[in-house]
Amino acid sequence: MRDETIKIAWKSVTKSFGRKTVLEGLDLVAYEGRSLVIIGGSGTGKSVTIKLALGLLRPDSGSVEIDGEAVEYGRENDPGVQQIGMLFQSGALFDSLSVWENVSFRLLHAEHVKKGEAKERAIAALDQVDLEADIAxxxxxxxxxxxxxxxxxARAVVGKPNIxxxxxxxxxxxxxxxxxxxQLIVRQVKTLGATAVTITHDMASMRAxxxxxxxxxxxNILWHGDLEGVDSCENPTVCDFVAGRYSPEG
Structure with a gap:
């Protein structure tokens, strides 16, 4: 039995889109201060799992809890969702904004921080990811x-999120x-002491x-365990996926 505190819990979560059921009674936990990586074939529900915790999607049944409190969908100031930082696939930066405005977008528009302070915090966040102030x-x-x-x-970590x-x-x-x-992700997670949840197809990234x-x-969750267990071949499907031999239909 783990002694760690559960930070995020997906409890018997079901989610369908039309006739397609993506999640069917999914149960999963992410522990405080630890880094959980979710793997699986395309279309298996990895992104949906994250979007449910972000409050962007509502489960058909079951619940997602942060710090023991259910995520309240549609409530702008949900205290659980407000402590989250997100790195979107391919970055998803706003082309029309400067670098510092991108980094401080949440500070400016959600926390209503003044521009001068927001820029200072953005530049500090850029430094944390080894970028010079002159690109701001x-x-x-x-x-x-x-x-x-x-x-x-830098945008994901500028608000010093817990998740x-x-x-x-x-x-x-x-x-x-x-x-x-x-390496930068690992550094930021450790610096913040944050709970991290990553979805990836990149096995080198998973290991790092x-x-x-x-x-x-x-x-649902086929297997969940420590990183060291991935290569133990206790579950052949997991081992095949990690080794690049997995077929979604197999």
Whole structure:
């Protein structure tokens, strides 16, 4: 039995879109201060699992709890959702805004921080991901893909969240840049003492980021355990997936 505190709990969660059931009674927990990586084939519900915790989707049945309190969907100031930072797939930066305005978007528009302070905090967050202050006034299009991803990571951590979600953080990056992003993610999670939940197809990223791994299949958790258990082949399907031999139909 674990001694860790449960930070996020998905309890018997079911979610369908039309006739397609994506999650079917899913049960999963993420422990405080630990990094959980969710793996699985395309269309297995990894992104849906995160969106339910973010309050972007409502479960058909079951519930998602943060700190023991159910996420309240549609309530702008839900205290659980407000403590979350999110790194979206491919960064999802606003092209029309400067780098610092992207990083401080939440500070400016949700927390109503004054512009001067918001810019200072944005530049401090950029420094945390090894970016110089002189890029603060540039546009995202002027940056390389790896730099854009670091800006997106700075945006995720600028509010010092207790929970971090990462949606395919290394997609589209070369191996060297992907490794850098993984290192920065680990550093930020440890610095903040945050609970982290990552979905990824990148097994190198999984190994770099995870304390624990959960695999989704057929709408539920097929396997959940410590990173070290991934290679033990206690579950052949997990081992095949990690080794690149997995077929969703298999």
């Amino acid at each position: 006034d540039r546009r995202p299009a002027e940056l390389s893909g790896g730099m854009q991803r670091r800006v997106a990571l 971090l979600f990462f949606d395919e953080p290394t997609t589209g990056l070369d191996p060297v840049t992907a490794d850098l992003i993984n 980021i995870a304390d624990e791994v959960a695999m989704i299949r057929d709408g």
